Each structure stands twice: as C-alpha cells, then as structure tokens.
Amino acid sequence: MTAPLHTGAEGFLHRFDGLRTRLPGARLGWVQQLREQAAESFRAQGFPTRRAEAWHYTDLRQVADAGFDEPLSILGAAKTLPAPHGAWRAVFQDGRFRDDLSSLDAAPFVAASLAAGLGTLEDRLGALARPAAEPMAALNTMLFEDGLVVTVPAGVAGGVLDLLSLGSATDRPAAFHPRHLIRLEAGASLTIIETATGPAQARYLHNPVYEIEVGEGATLTHVRLQQESPRAFQLGTLYARVAAGGTYDNFTLNAGGKLVRNEIHASLDGPKATCHMNGAQLLRDGQHADTTTVLDHAAPDCASRQTYKTVLSGRSRGVFQGRIHVHQVAQRTDGYQMNQALLLSPEAEIDSKPQLEIYADDVKCSHGATVGEIDADQLFYLRARGIPEPKARSMLVEAFLAEAVEVVQDGAARAALEAAVNGWWEAAA
Template sequence: MNSVTPSGNAAAFVHRYAGLAGRLPGASIPEIRKLREAAAETLVAGGLPSRRVEAWRYTDLTPMLRAEFREALTAVDEAVELPAKRAERRAVFVDGRFRADLSDLDGLVAGSLAEVIETVAGRLNSIASASQPMVTLNTLLFEDGLVLEVPEGTDAGRLELLSVASGETASTLHPRHLIRLGRGAQLVLLETALSATGARHLHNPVFEIEVAEEARITHVRVQREAESAYHLAHLGVRVAEGGVYDGFVLNAGGRISRSETHLALNGPNATAHLNGAQLVAEGQLADTTTALDHAAPNCASRQTVKTVLAGRSRGVFQGKILVRREAQKTDGYQMNQALLLSEEAEIDSKPQLEIYADDVKCSHGATAGALDENSLFYLRSRGIPAGEARAMLVRAFLQEAVEIVEDEPAREALEEAVSAWWAQHGEAA
C-alpha cells in the first residue's frame, strides 16, 4: 500500500486509512492488517461506485464524495442524550464506537468488536460481499461494532441496537456488526439510527448475520438520521435449513440513504422476509436494493416495499430474486409500490427474477401513482380538513407494510417515525 499513490473518488478515504492504520483495531493482527490492505488496494484500483456502475445507476454519491469528513477515533466519553428504551437490553454506539456505560447486555454473549477482534478475525467478510465497494470501505476503516452470539436453543428476547451520531464533527462511521444465531435460537433486534439536527456525517454500517438451522431473527431497522447526513447500509445474511430472517427497514432520514441486503437461503424450508418503507422529502434520495438467492429447495421469500415521496425527491427500488437450478418448489413474491405526493418526485423501480428451476412459484410487480382523488374527495366531503385527509391516505398506504411487523415495540417505533416524518413534511407535501 505504501508504494501506491491514491487517486480517484476514494482517495480521501484511503489517505485517512494511511493516517489511522496504526490506531485502528486489529492493527497488530496480521489477518486484519492484510484484510485492510487488500481493501485499500481495491479502492485505489476501482474507487467508490458511480452511476456508470449498473447497481448504482440511480443513486448518485457525488454530494457525499464532495463532502469533507474529518478523522474518526474521537473521544467517546461525553454525555449523550438517548431516547427511551424500547427493549430490556440495549447496545449503544456513539459516533461508531461502543459505549459500555450506556449499554445493557446482561445475559447475552455480546460485546464490542474492538475488544474481541482477535477472536473473530476469521469471520470478517465471510458473509458480506467483499466485492461491494461500501463493504470494502467499511473493511478499510471499521473501528467497532456489535459481536453477538445467541447459543443453540436460546430465546434471547429483544435487543435494541442504537446508533447515535453526535454531530459535533463531520465524521465517517463504519461499524461492523457480527451476529450469529445457533440452531433453534431466537432474537428480536430493533435497530435505530439517529443523529443530531444538522449533523453531516457518513454512516456506513455492515452487518454479517448467520441464522442456523431452525433459528429465527426478527430484524427491524429504523433510520432517522439528519437530512444532511449520508446513510449507506449493507446487510449480508445466510439462512440455514428451516431458519427464518424476518426483516423490515424504514428509511426516513439522510440526504442520501441506501439499504442494501444480500441474503442467501442455503437450506431447505428456509424463509426470508425483506419488507420496508421509504419516506423521502425535498432534496432527499432513498434507495432500497436487495439480492435474494434461493439456493435450496422448498424455500419461501416475501418482499413488500412502499415509498412515499414529497417535493423534489427520488426513490429507488432494486430487487433481484435468483432461483438456482436445485431450488425446486421455491415460493417467491416481490412488490414495490410508490406514492408520489408531488409532480416533481421521481421513483425508479427495477424488480428482477432470474429463474433456473422449473418447479417454482414466483411473482413480482411495481406500481406508482398519486393520492386517489376520489378517496380524498370522500374524506373532504365528510368534513375532514385537506391536510388531515391527505395524512389519513398516506398512513393507509403505509399500513399494509408496517402491520407486517409482529413485534409490538418495533411496530410502535415504525409508527412513531412515520408520525414524526409527516409532522415535519406533511404540510409541504
């Protein structure tokens, strides 16, 4: 790496790594050092994605790449105001680093990646695709993350994973979360990303999640960061025989937000739910991209993603379902629906099916439209003010997606985020 001169759109990040390399976790571990050096070389050679890359053709990162981010590794012992707990246990990360003083992991086999990195070095990049540029960037600069093991047959209950960006510096946060459920284990993971008003940072989390035989994880993600922030999340998930990954993501913040999930159903009778919603206001772009790999027979997948767009905003949905030759009896469903509250809003939808098996049941679809004028007229004729009528129709549109979430505290968090978004943007919409 020392003999290479960084250039291109990733140069600032590679320079940052050169200055931080000796202080990053695992710097003395050959395996970690080699992993980071390989990531640096990849970024030097290929850079970060532009719209010339097919998977990023609708999402332009130019505003993020023009931003000036400062070094990470800042002090983390300052006071931080946190929202009320939504679960019996909580893991708190402030500016990308674990805060033991604010967390409660009692009874869980869990802790800070920075503290146990030597024991999990071999698991990094085992699931998340190293060919993904934002994963590569995370590999280069990750400082901490949650390491969680749910032993075989254990019901770990509900855990809240809270990430807070203080907003005091224009920093980059690259947490790396490693989660593994043993055979028959269960977990409800409620993840929330928040930041101070006006915070300008890049939050680039990567999750590597393993779901063993007959295990089940409910993973609800609520992204409510500042509208001046950038949130680019990547999830790599493997599900074994009879396992279930039940996921929901709500993007309701960030100037540019992208939730990218690569999930493989590797064992018979495995199930995946990749549902979500996007709330996009003036000047924002929200992108949900998924790649679902049916690699075993008798597996099922469901995906419903709804997008509400106000003002000059842009929404993106890219969803690919791959059914391999051996994945007979696959049952896959995918639907993307967009509600445009402005003539200046735009939605780009790209559902895909790639099927090599001959005994499958797969369907996909996409719709886009404005509020139904007849429904709006009906509500107005009953004396309901225009703004309240519009709010009722927007909530009804989103309800089908939100009510899929069975966990009550998680569903309440989603409903709270929707209410907060509408309170801020509803009048303009």
C-alpha cells in the same frame, strides 16, 4: 492551520494510511491482511458511479466530495437517548461502543464490542461480506473501528435487543464504519430494533456493514429505523445467510438522511429457509433513498416475501432495485416481490427495477411495481366529513403504508414502526 481535506476515494485511502497502526487489530496479522486487501479493492474500484448497473440511479458524488478526513475523535457526552424498546440495549456513538450507555449484562445472549474481542473473531469477520464486489463494504472493512458482536446460543429465546447508533455534530464532516456480526445458533430467536439518528445539523457518513448468520430453525426479526440527521449520509450493506428451517425477517424504514442506500444480500442456504425483506421509504424535499436487494434461493423448498413502499413529497427521489436469483437446485421455490410508490408532489421521482433470474423448473415466483398519487375521491370523502386536509392526507399515507408495517409480527418492533410512521405527513407538509 487546519490540514487540507482529502476528498473522494483518495481521501479515505489517505485516512487509512494515517490510521493503519491505530485501528483495532493493528497487531493481528489476519486483521491487517483483511484491511489491506479491502484497501486494494477500494483503490481499484473507488466510489461507485452511475456507470455501474447496481448504482445507475444513485449518484455518490456529493458523498465523495464531502471531504471526510477527520482523525479518531474523542467521544463527548451523549444527548438524551430515545426511549428503549426492549430490555437490553447496545449504544454506539460515531460507530464506537458506549459501554456506559448500554445495558447488556443480564441478557440471555452474548453481546459485546467488536473492537474489544477482535482477536477471537477470525472465523466470523469477513465470512459473508464481499469487499471485492461491493465498494462500500471494502471501505468499511478498511476503516471499521468497532461494532456489535451478538451470539444467541442454541435454543435460547433472546427477547428484544435495542441497537442504537448516534451520529455527533463536529466541526468537520465525520465518517464512521461500524461492523456488526450477528449469529443465531440452531433453534434460537432474537428481535433487534435498530435506530440510527443524529443531531439536526450534524453532517456525517454512517457506513455500516452487517454479517448475519441464522442457524437451523432459528428466527431473527430485524427492524431498522433510519432517522439520521437531514444532512447525513447512510450507506449500509447487509449480508444474511439463512440455514435450513431458519427465518430472517427484515423491515427497514428510511425516514431520515440526505442520501441513503440500504443494500441487502440474503442467501437461503438450506431447505425450507424463509426470508422476509420488507420496508418503507418516507421522503421529504431534497432526500434520496435507494433500497437495493439481492436474494439468492440456493436450496429447495424455500420461501421469500418482499414488499417495499415509498412515499415521496417535494423534490425527492426514491429507488428500488430488487433481484431474486433462483438457482437450479432450488426447486419448489416460492418467491414474491412488490414495490409500490405514492407520489405527493409532481416533482417527486421513483425508479423501480424488479428482477427475476430463474434457473429451476418447479417454482412459483412473481414480482410487480405500481406508482400513483393520492386518490382524489378518497381525499374528498375525508374532507367532506370535516377532516382537515393535512390530517386527511396523513390518514391516506398511513393506510398506504399499513400493509407493509403489518407484516412485522413482533409487537415491540411493530409499535416502534407505527410510532415512526404516525404523523409523518404533518411533519413533511
């Protein structure tokens, strides 16, 4: 007889109670303390509701009611993998590292499974994440099984690393919570192209947390292609800290999943640090995608740029919440934020909430938001030249997204984004 599913926060707490002696780090006191504190935070907070300001536009009841209560599963055979974008690849299936599918041995940086090296990570695991403030980070900290740990030594050009997450189809809804720790030392560079995908009928929750440290003068380009199963949920929380002269360049494309939230907390901690947080959301009927960013300017002479674009068809809903917080010490801040939405259906909905919170005197900050439909004159122009309507609409959508994609400087990363965007309208029609 199948054991009953436990739903909501109670279900995950029940799962933690059953797995606490089998989760990685069970014999390490500091890991257990970290997990227990996160469990208490999650027990106190539960799943966030729309009463919380940060979650006002995203309802997690369908996630909470799904009944994720599976035991640690045995990894089966992986399907054919997408073509790689770089020379090195780290593959995770259901949140656990697949050494047999990965290729990291000749990389000029150190990359390994978190579960295998957990005993050496006391100074890094939990250094940036805030489980007491973010419920999904608490859930991840309570139940993480594995993740990728990357260290790029000072002055090393790391090249391109593929980070691939595969969700599996199981008889019962699966939940996995990978924890990724990425550190670039002074003057280092790395491009990460991250792809999350799963079988069309797979129903799962992917709840990753990232803790990213960019050292002085270092540059991290981080492109994320979210192409999860249409029945899947992804609730990602990312923390990034950028030191003096460093650059963190993030681009997130949300194109899959049933309900998705991309939450980024970035802090510019040293003078002349730079952060780019850009992205696009391509939403079909029934999809909900939420991009929420919090950018702290905590040092002088720093710059940030944010451009997020959303294309919505059918009965879909997009959310953008972006807050720029300029601390008093952060004089000569240069910050820009723009959110634009293109509605392809009268039933589509976009909620946009850009915010500026400024405590410094000498700053240059601006933000804005626009919402519109496909220009009828432009569509007529293309149709009059013999271009079929689906193709004409696709061309206009791609032109709308071009500004966002073009900001990605790395050639391999930009090519991966363009391949994901091309032809999207024909597939959605």
